[in-house]
Structures are given as C-alpha cells and as structure tokens.
Amino acid sequence: MKKENFIWNAVKAGLLGGAITIFICLVGMTEIFSKRDVVEKVITLGQFVLLATMVASGLIAARRTSSLFGEVRPVRTLTAGLVAGLVTGLVLALFVYIGYSINLRAVFLNASTPLYNVLTFGKGQSYIWPLPVIGALGGLLGASFLLIPDVYRRPLTGGLIVTFFLALFSGLFRVVMINQKGGVENAAKYLFGQTGLTVEGTLIFFFAVVIIAFFWNFRGKEVQQRISRLPKRGQLSLRVLGLLLILYLAIGLPQVSGPFIAQVIVTVALFILMGLGLNITLGFAGLLDLGFVAFYAIGAYTVGLLTSYGPFGLQHVSFWVAVPIAVLVAMLSGAVLGLPVLGVRGDYLAIATLGFGEIVRLLAGSDFLAKYFGGPQGIIGIQKPCLGTLEAFVRVDVPRACNGIELGTAKDIYYIAVLSALLLAFVAWRLRESRLGRAWMAIREDEDVAEALGINLIQTKLLAYMLGAAFAGLGGAIFATLIGSIFATSMQLLVSINVVALIVVGGMGSIPGVIVGAIALIGMPELLREVSEFRFLFYGAALIIMMLARPEGLWPSQAAKRELHHADAENVTAEHMI
Amino acid sequence: MASILTAKKVTKRFGGLVAVNSVDFAIPEKSIVSIIGPNGAGKTTFFNCITGFGKPDEGEILFEGTPIQRLRPDQITRLGISRTYQNIRLFADMTALENILVGEHAFLHSSWISSVLGLPGVIKEEKMALAEAQRLLNFVGLRGQGDMLARNLPYGAQRRLEIARALATKPKLLLLDEPSAGMNPRESEDLTSFIRRLRDELGITILLIEHHMRVVMGISEFVTVLDYGEKIAEGTPAQIQSNPRVIEAYLGRGAATEGMATAHERFSDKKNTQQGLG
Numbered sequence: 011m012k013k014e015n016f017i018w019n020a021v022k023a024g025l026l027g028g029a030i031t032i033f034i035c036l037v038g039m040t041e042i043f044s045k046r047d048v049v050e051k052v053i054t055l056g057q058f059v060l061l062a063t064m065v066a067s068g069l070i071a072a073r074r075t076s077s078l079f080g081e082v083r084p085v086r087t088l089t090a091g092l093v094a095g096l097v098t099g100l101v102l103a104l105f106v107y108i109g110y111s112i113n114l115r116a117v118f119l120n121a122s123t124p125l126y127n128v129l130t131f132g133k134g135q136s137y138i139w140p141l142p143v144i145g146a147l148g149g150l151l152g153a154s155f156l157l158i159p160d161v162y163r164r165p166l167t168g169g170l171i172v173t174f175f176l177a178l179f180s181g182l183f184r185v186v187m188i189n190q191k192g193g194v195e196n197a198a199k200y201l202f203g204q205t206g207l208t209v210e211g212t213l214i215f216f217f218a219v220v221i222i223a224f225f226w227n228f229r230g231k232e233v234q235q236r237i238s239r240l241p242k243r244g245q246l247s248l249r250v251l252g253l254l255l256i257l258y259l260a261i262g263l264p265q266v267s268g269p270f271i272a273q274v275i276v277t278v279a280l281f282i283l284m285g286l287g288l289n290i291t292l293g294f295a296g297l298l299d300l301g302f303v304a305f306y307a308i309g310a311y312t313v314g315l316l317t318s319y320g321p322f323g324l325q326h327v328s329f330w331v332a333v334p335i336a337v338l339v340a341m342l343s344g345a346v347l348g349l350p351v352l353g354v355r356g357d358y359l360a361i362a363t364l365g366f367g368e369i370v371r372l373l374a375g376s377d378f379l380a381k382y383f384g385g386p387q388g389i390i391g392i393q394k395p396c397l398g399t400l401e402a403f404v405r406v407d408v409p410r411a412c413n414g415i416e417l418g419t420a421k422d423i424y425y426i427a428v429l430s431a432l433l434l435a436f437v438a439w440r441l442r443e444s445r446l447g448r449a450w451m452a453i454r455e456d457e458d459v460a461e462a463l464g465i466n467l468i469q470t471k472l473l474a475y476m477l478g479a480a481f482a483g484l485g486g487a488i489f490a491t492l493i494g495s496i497f498a499t500s501m502q503l504l505v506s507i508n509v510v511a512l513i514v515v516g517g518m519g520s521i522p523g524v525i526v527g528a529i530a531l532i533g534m535p536e537l538l539r540e541v542s543e544f545r546f547l548f549y550g551a552a553l554i555i556m557m558l559a560r561p562e563g564l565w566p567s568q569a570a571k572r573e574l575h576h577a578d579a580e581n582v583t584a585e586h587m588i
Numbered sequence: 589m590a591s592i593l594t595a596k597k598v599t600k601r602f603g604g605l606v607a608v609n610s611v612d613f614a615i616p617e618k619s620i621v622s623i624i625g626p627n628g629a630g631k632t633t634f635f636n637c638i639t640g641f642g643k644p645d646e647g648e649i650l651f652e653g654t655p656i657q658r659l660r661p662d663q664i665t666r667l668g669i670s671r672t673y674q675n676i677r678l679f680a681d682m683t684a685l686e687n688i689l690v691g692e693h694a695f696l697h698s699s700w701i702s703s704v705l706g707l708p709g710v711i712k713e714e715k716m717a718l719a720e721a722q723r724l725l726n727f728v729g730l731r732g733q734g735d736m737l738a739r740n741l742p743y744g745a746q747r748r749l750e751i752a753r754a755l756a757t758k759p760k761l762l763l764l765d766e767p768s769a770g771m772n773p774r775e776s777e778d779l780t781s782f783i784r785r786l787r788d789e790l791g792i793t794i795l796l797i798e799h800h801m802r803v804v805m806g807i808s809e810f811v812t813v814l815d816y817g818e819k820i821a822e823g824t825p826a827q828i829q830s831n832p833r834v835i836e837a838y839l840g841r842g843a844a845t846e847g848m849a850t851a852h853e854r855f856s857d858k859k860n861t862q863q864g865l866g
Contacts, residue, residue: 437704444703444710445696445717452690455679462639464665464694464757473700 016078020071020090024097024149027067031060031102035129038120039544044128047206048177055178055206056128060102061148068095068149072156088153095149099142102129110135165223172219177207182537186267260428264421271537273420276492278533279427280485284509285516285524286434287481292510293519293567294442295474296454298360300506301367304347305340305479307374307501309486311383312336313392314496319409320391322384326403326410329395333487340483341476348475352468355457367506375498388497392490394418395426423492430488431525434481438521441477450474508532511549515556517563526565592617592761592793593638593669598647598657600633600817607633609817610647615761615795620787622796622804624828625814626838631797632674634814635763638795639671640664651761666694670759672750674766674797678738684749685734688721691756721756728752728782744775748782755786761793762786768800776800780807805829813837 034040043056053061071094072087079086106129108114114121130137155163176183180202187198201211237245264272284306291297315324316332351362374383383389391407393400398414417423441447449470452460461467490496508531516527531552535545556563595613599606608630615621623631636642638649640661649657656664670691679687696717698710725734728748733741738749747767754762764783768776780803786792798804804811805825813821813828815837821828828834 440704440706441700444700445693445698445714446700446703448686448690449693451682451686452679452693455681456677458641458661459673459677459679460690461661462641462665462671463691463753464662465690466660466662477700 016075016086016090017093019074019078020093021097023067023071023074023090024094024145025101027063027070027094027098028101028105030067031063031098032105034059034063035102035105035125036118036120037544037547038125040128041120041122041125042543045205047203048174049212050203050206050208052209052212054128058174061144064095064098064145064148065152065155067098068092068152069155070094070152071149072153076156082157084157087156088150091149091151091153091156092146093149095152096142096146098149099145102145103138103141106130106138106141107135161227162224164227165220168223169216169220173207173212173216176215177212178538180207180211181205182271186271189266189268261425264424269420272424273492274533274536276420276424276427276488277536278528279424279431280489280492281509281512281528281532282431282525283427283434283485283488284482284505285512285528286431286438286521287478287485288509289478289513289519289521289524290438290441290450290481291474291478293513294447294454295450295471297471297474298356298510299347299363299475299478300360300503300510301347301363301365301370302478302482302509303501303503303505304367304370305343305482306486306489306505307370307496307498308343308479309336309340309483310490310496310501311374311389311486312339312483313487313490314389315383317393317491318389318391319393319403319406320389320495321406322382322389323391323406326393328400329393329491333484336487337480337483340486341480343483344476344479345472347479348472352471364503364506367501367503371498371501371503374501383498386498388495388499389490390495392494392496394494395422395491420492423488427488427492430484434484435521435525438481442519442521446470446473511553515552515564517566520563520565520567523563523565523567527563530564590617591615592652593795594650595634595638596648596650598634598637598644598649600630600637600642600644606817608637608644608814611814611817611819613812613819615793616810618787618791618793619809620783620794620796620807621810621812622798622808623812623814624798624801624804629814630817631814632765633817635671635765635795635797638664639669639763662694665757665759668758668760669763670754670757670761671763672747672754672765672767674769676746676750678746678750678753680739681737683735683737684725684730684741685718685721687738687749687753688724688756689717691753692717692720694757724752724755725749727755743770747771747779751782751786755790755792759792761795763795763797765797766799767796768798768803773802776803779803783807 040056040060043059044054046055047053048055048058068091071090075087075090076082106126109121109126126135129141131140155166158166181204184198184202184204187194187202190198201208201214203211207215237248240248263275267275284302287305288299288302291299291302313329313332313336315322316327316335317323317325317329319326347363347366351359354362373379375386377385379385380387391409393409394412395417396410396412396414397417398412401411401413403410417426442450449460449465452463452465453467453470457467512527512531513524514527515531516525517523531549535542535548591614593613593615595611597610597612598608599610600608611630611634613634623634625631633642637644637657640656640659640663644657647657648655651664651667651669654667656667656669659667679690682690696713698707698713702710722734725731728751730741730745730748730752733745738746741749751762751764751767767783768779771779783794783796784807787794796804796808808825811821811823811825811828812819813831813834820837821831821834823831
C-alpha cells in the first residue's frame with residue numbers, strides 16, 4: 011500500500027515538473043535563454059533551467075518519500091527521484107512529439123521550430139529519447155542530493171549557487187576585469203567566456219567555493235566565537251575595517267566598471283533613496299502609500315524647472331541650490347497628501363494614495379498644464395551639477411558653462427547618489443532610534459492606544475509622510491540630473507509598486523533590507539538583459555516564494571523577526587515551563 | 589473633598605441605542621472609585637467618553653475644572669488622564685521597556701532634527717527616559733524583564749506592564765478597565781494592594797471598572813452602579829451592598845429579597861466559571 015503511495019507521489023511530482031517545463035518553453039524562456047551559456051560549449055541557460063526543474067522534481071519526490079516513511083530509505087528515495095525525473099522528461103518529450111505533429115503556433119506563439127530544435131539538440135524529431143533519459147538522471151541527482159549528509163550538502167549547494175550566479179553575470183565580470191591592466195585581463199579570459207563561464211572557470215569557482223564552505227562548516231563557529239570574545243574595542247575596529255573596505259569598493263567601483271554598470275548602480279541607489287523614504291511611511295509608521303512615485307516626480311520636476319536651460323526653465327539656478335528646494339517642495343507635498351488621508355486606514359489608505367500618484371503623473375503630462383510642465387514633451391536641458399562656479403545664463407538651449415569640474419557623466423552622478431543614499435540611511439537609522447521612531451512604531455502597532463498615550467496622531471503621521479516624501483524627492487532630483495530631462499511617462503504606477511515590493515522583499519522596516527531589496531529587485535534585472543523580458547514573471551514568482559518561505563524579508567528588522575517568529579518563541583517558553 | 593473629575597449629564601448614543609444616559613458623576617481627588625454594572629451597562633462607553641475615544645453626544649466632562657469632552661485623546665492624556673484596557677492592548681511586538689518609553693512620549697521634547705543630529709540634549713533626555721522606564725518597570729515588579737517582548741510576558745505581567753505604561757504618562761487620574769479579569773483570587777488580592785499603593789505612594793486618583801465583587805468591595809471608597817446606561821445607585825460599598833435596586837439589576841427582581849452578600853457570591857461564581865470557560 012505504502013509502496014504504491016510513494017511511486018504515485020513521485021509520478022505526481024514528475025507531472026508537476028513536466029507542466030512547469032512546458033510552461034517555461036511556451037512563454038519563450040527556453041529559446042531566449044539558449045542564446046546564453048552557463049558553461050560555454052557545455053550547457054546553455056535554457057537547458058540549465060529545464061534541467062534544474064527536473065532535478066527539483068526529483069528532489070521534491072525524494073523528500074516526500076522520506077517524510078512518508080518517517081525515515082530516509084536510500085533505495086526508495088532514489089527510486090522516487092528517478093521516477094519523478096523520468097516523468098518530467100517524458101512529459102517534455104511528449105510535448106515535443108505533439109509539437110512536431112500538430113502546429114501549436116496558432117495559440118502559442120513560442121511553440122516554434124527553433125524551440126523544438128533546442129529541445130532535440132538540433133537533431134530533429136527522432137531525437138526526443140534523450141529527454142526522458144536526462145530527466146531520469148536529473149531526478150536521480152536530485153534525490154541523491156537528499157541522501158548526502160549535511161556536512162557535504164551545504165558546501166555543494168553553496169558551490170552550485172555561487173557558480174550559477176557567477177555564470178549569469180560572467181559577461182559583466184569579464185568586462186570589469188578586462189578593463190584592468192596586467193595579468194587580470196588574461197585571468198578574465200581564462201575564467202569567463204563571451205557568453206558564460208569557461209569549463210575551467212566553472213571547475214575552479216565551484217571547487218573553490220565548496221572547499222571554503224566546507225572548512226567554514228568546521229571552523230566557522232570557532233571564528234565567530236573568537237570574534238565575539240574580542241574586547242568591545244576590537245569588535246568595533248573590526249566593524250570599522252569592514253565599513254572602510256565597503257567604502258573603498260564603493261569609491262573604486264565606477265572607475266573600473268565602466269559607464270553601464272555605474273548607471274545601473276545609480277538606478278539602484280535612486281531606488282534605495284525611495285525605498286528608505288517609503289520605509290519610513292510604510293515600514294516604520296505602517297502607512298501604506300501606493301502613490302509614492304508622486305514625490306519622486308515632484309522632486310524631479312522641481313529640479314527640472316529650477317535648473318533647466320530649456321524652454322521651461324524658470325530660474326536657471328545651480329544643482330546645489332535646486333536640490334534642497336526640491337526636497338522641501340516634496341516634503342510640503344507630503345503634507346498635502348497626508349492631510350486629507352489622515353483618518354483613512356489600511357486598504358482604503360492604499361487606494362487613496364494610489365489616486366494621488368496618478369493625479370500628479372496626469373497633471374504633469376497634461377496639455378492643460380503644458381505651458382508650465384511641458385506636457386508630453388517633458389522638460390529638457392536640465393543643467394548638470396558643477397563643482398565650482400556657473401557662468402551666467404545666456405539663452406535658451408545653451409547650458410551654462412561650468413568654471414570647475416562638471417559632474418556630467420553617470421560615473422559622477424554615481425558618487426552623488428551613493429553619498430545621498432548613505433546619508434539618508436544614517437538619517438533613517440537615527441529617526442528609528444528616536445522618540446519619533448518609537449511613536450511611529452506605536453502607531454503601526456495600535457493607533458488608538460498610541461493616541462491614548464499622548465501621541466499626537468496628526469503631527470506624527472504627517473511627519474512620516476513628509477520625511478518619506480523628502481527622501482523620494484531627493485531621489486527624483488538626482489534622477490532628473492542623471493537623465494538630463496524628465497517626462498511624465500517615466501513616473502508610472504509601476505515605480506511605486508517596485509518600491510513597495512523592494513521593501514517587502516528586503517524586510518519591512520529594515521534599513522539594510524531596503525538596500526538588499528533594491529539590489530535584488532532593481533539591480534539584478536537591469537544587469538541580466540536576457541531576463542528583462544520576463545522581469546515581471548520573475549518578480550511575481552520571487553514575491554510569492556518570498557512570502558511563503560521568508561515573509562520577514564531577506565534582511566529583516568529585529569521587530570519583524572519577532573513578529574513572524576513569535577510562534578516559535580512561544581513554543582520555546584512553553585517547553586521551558588514544562 | 590474637591591473632585592478631580594466631574595461629569596454632568598453625559599449622554600452617548602450609538603444610532604438608536606443610548607449607551608450612556610444622562611449620567612452625573614464625580615470622582616473625589618485621591619480616592620478609589622469603582623463603576624460596576626451588568627454586561628452592556630455602558631461602563632466602558634463611559635470610560636471612552638472620559639478618555640476621548642468616543643465624544644459624548646450631550647453633557648460636559650470637567651477635569652480639574654477644564655472641559656475635556658471636545659479634546660482629542662492625546663490632549664486629554666497630556667492633561668493627566670491615563671487608562672488601561674479590558675482586553676490588554678500592549679504593543680505586542682515591542683519590548684516591555686519600549687512600551688513604557690512610548691508612554692513617556694508626551695513628556696519628551698526632542699525634535700526629530702535634533703534626534704538626527706544626535707545633539708547632547710537628546711542623548712541626555714533619552715538616558716533619563718530610559719532610567720524612568722526602568723524605574724517604572726521595577727515599581728510594577730517586572731525588574732529584569734525589560735527586554736522581553738510584551739507578547740511573551742505571562743498574563744499577569746502583561747496587566748502590570750500595561751499599568752506601568754499608563755503610569756509613564758504621569759497621570760493624576762488612572763482609569764483601570766477590569767484589571768483583575770482572568771486572575772485567580774491570589775492574584776487579584778495582590779492587585780488590590782498594588783492599586784492601593786498607586787494611590788497612597790503616588791497620590792493618583794483611581795477609577796475602576798470591575799466585576800470581581802471582592803476586589804470592588806475591598807478597595808473602593810465609592811461605588812457607582814450603571815444599568816442600561818443609567819446610574820441607578822451611588823455610595824459607599826456598604827450602601828451599595830444593601831441597595832435593592834442594585835440587587836435587582838444584577839439578579840432579577842426575585843433575588844432582591846435575598847441578602848446582597850449571597851447574591852454577590854453567586855454573581856462572582858458565575859463570572860469565574862465564565863472566565864474559566866473562556
């Protein structure tokens with residue numbers, strides 16, 4: 011009876027895996043990913059994704075089997091994995107077979123010959139038998155992964171993940187390293203190929219990570235203990251050393267990375283600014299704002315109108331004068347948004363703020379106000395920042411000359427953006443630790459009780475909106491200078507949603523979480539051009555997986571950790587009491 | 589004796605329901621006063637009127653001579669009225685100390701700018717606030733549990749922490765909404781002496797809503813009885829115990845002929861079993 015059960019379970023896992031592989035094929039991922047390699051001449055990204063699905067279905071089947079029997083039984087576990095992988099492969103093979111006999115293109119645009127060529131390794135219809143075989147082997151691999159003792163499994167997992175990420179970004183590493191002089195260039199060519207890792211590179215990276223992780227397994231605890239045993243001053247200097255290292259890397263990075271990566275990092279930094287801002291309203295005070303892009307837009311337009319040498323420029327002041335004004339204007343608009351929605355709570359607040367964001371975008375882009383904001387043409391000719399004095403404004407369409415260093419390129423703006431992000435992270439941290447931060451936390455937890463403890467809700471909530479808006483305003487101001495022009499169309503609702511998502515993924519209320527979230531949700535898709543077409547598919551999947559597996563976020567704040575794991579804590583206290 | 593709080597003809601309606609009906613009420617300074625009444629008699633609604641949670645539809649409430657019925661809850665708290673809740677409403681995911689620190693909010697003055705800059709005044713103020721929170725924690729007998737999350741504290745400690753948080757607002761009048769709910773006789777005895785200490789040591793006037801008759805009769809100097817939103821009796825515990833209208837309100841007309849003492853016993857027994865089930 012049980013034996014039947016576990017085989018049937020494995021078949022189910024296999025069918026699920028098969029469905030996923032077909033989905034991946036039909037949305038066009040396989041085809042596009044096949045242009046990229048994970049390991050040059052060995053496996054493409056497209057093949058890798060399918061293989062990973064087969065391995066995963068084997069792993070899932072194996073795990074279910076061992077939980078079915080209450081213990082790990084090697085033979086049955088392996089059988090389950092084999093069956094699951096085989097079924098996955100068979101389903102995929104069946105799909106290819108059907109695809110060759112019936113034309114599916116009428117419905118599924120991507121079910122085309124190139125796709126089948128990828129799946130049959132370019133050898134045509136009769137060559138579908140390798141799929142089930144590969145599936146079975148993959149499933150077996152997944153299942154055997156479960157049988158390896160923990161000591162070896164962790165380093166292996168780490169090695170696989172790190173190598174995979176290196177492979178994904180190999181093009182970037184190659185460019186960065188080739189920009190260097192000396193032997194680095196040759197090392198880059200040895201390790202990183204044009205489209206993925208070289209075979210040698212793969213092996214070197216994989217084994218290096220595995221060996222390091224393996225030793226960390228044994229020695230890691232010891233090292234950690236030794237660090238915690240250090241006197242306070244020693245620990246502090248260690249931390250300062252770490253910070254200095256990060257700072258050094260941050261300063262040096264754009265020098266070696268070239269303009270493209272600098273621009274990506276600026277984008278990430280801008281989203282960090284917005285994230286830190288929304289983290290105040292949403293993370294600290296618990297006020298969900300879905301129209302956050304409005305403040306970004308207001309910051310950008312203020313700088314645009316104040317500094318532009320184009321037709322809509324008002325004052326032609328310098329960047330350094332315009333930015334504080336932009337921040338102030340954003341702050342005031344935060345109050346303007348905050349006042350009417352003071353009494354609105356929860357879901358209703360989200361909808362109300364959503365409206366605000368749309369109003370600002372539509373007004374900025376409308377013909378009605380085109381006289382002032384340029385309408386659909388936007389504002390062009392935004393003056394670049396200048397370290398030194400600016401010469402007088404001559405006439406429209408001629409930028410003011412800079413007597414000194416003009417900070418015009420993405421590389422230069424990079425420093426402004428990163429410095430601002432660091433500064434605001436510090437401000438956010440200080441705010442959270444302050445009396446105001448406690449009041450926000452209290453409002454988030456229970457608004458009525460907070461008010462009954464003498465907290466002025468109007469003032470405290472307005473401050474949350476205003477300070478959050480100020481952060482976003484600074485982000486918008488820098489964005490306007492970076493691009494040199496602004497259009498209402500770049501102030502989409504999607505930006506607001508991105509900011510909310512990066513906070514949730516990073517960890518609500520956590521300052522490092524904002525940074526991690528921005529890198530994961532904004533930086534990675536920017537860098538992975540192949541993925542960008544499926545950006546929102548990954549986005550959605552990542553959000554769902556995050557909410558299921560790690561609802562507190564990648565780098566949670568202390569409070570969130572407590573909140574979501576209090577059940578465990580209660581169990582512990584209960585056990586203590588017994 | 590001067591009264592610290594005076595309510596004149598306070599009425600509160602919810603749609604057609606008159607929850608509090610033209611209640612006159614006064615609390616003498618530095619006294620312990622209880623409001624009792626069957627479930628749904630309007631006791632908590634009356635509390636809410638005092639603390640600004642629900643503005644009374646008619647009537648006037650004077651606190652130390654100042655009308656407060658139009659003020660916001662935080663303004664009323666700043667004047668010196670603080671409260672606890674029937675179902676404990678701590679900030680569950682903040683530590684015990686943080687809970688008390690929030691209570692001190694109104695008496696700290698550092699602006700957000702000076703906090704960001706980390707001015708010496710702010711640091712000094714924060715230090716003092718923390719010391720005060722620690723002192724209050726010790727006062728309610730939770731020494732050494734400041735870093736515990738409020739939600740992980742045992743029930744009795746949560747009640748005490750809620751009182752400590754209310755004390756942090758430096759109240760002159762403290763409103764306790766069923767502080768002994770869910771406590772065993774031993775615990776409610778401790779609570780009784782604790783409430784007395786609040787009054788004797790800190791000089792705080794106490795207004796209680798309470799169901800445990802032993803607690804009410806043991807501690808109160810005056811008792812007010814509400815029924816269907818109306819005040820039906822008022823006086824010392826002894827007067828209330830022999831008041832036939834009160835007995836009737838609690839146990840129905842037939843019981844009025846029985847002695848109040850047995851009636852109370854029965855009433856509190858019933859209460860206990862209810863809580864036991866809950």
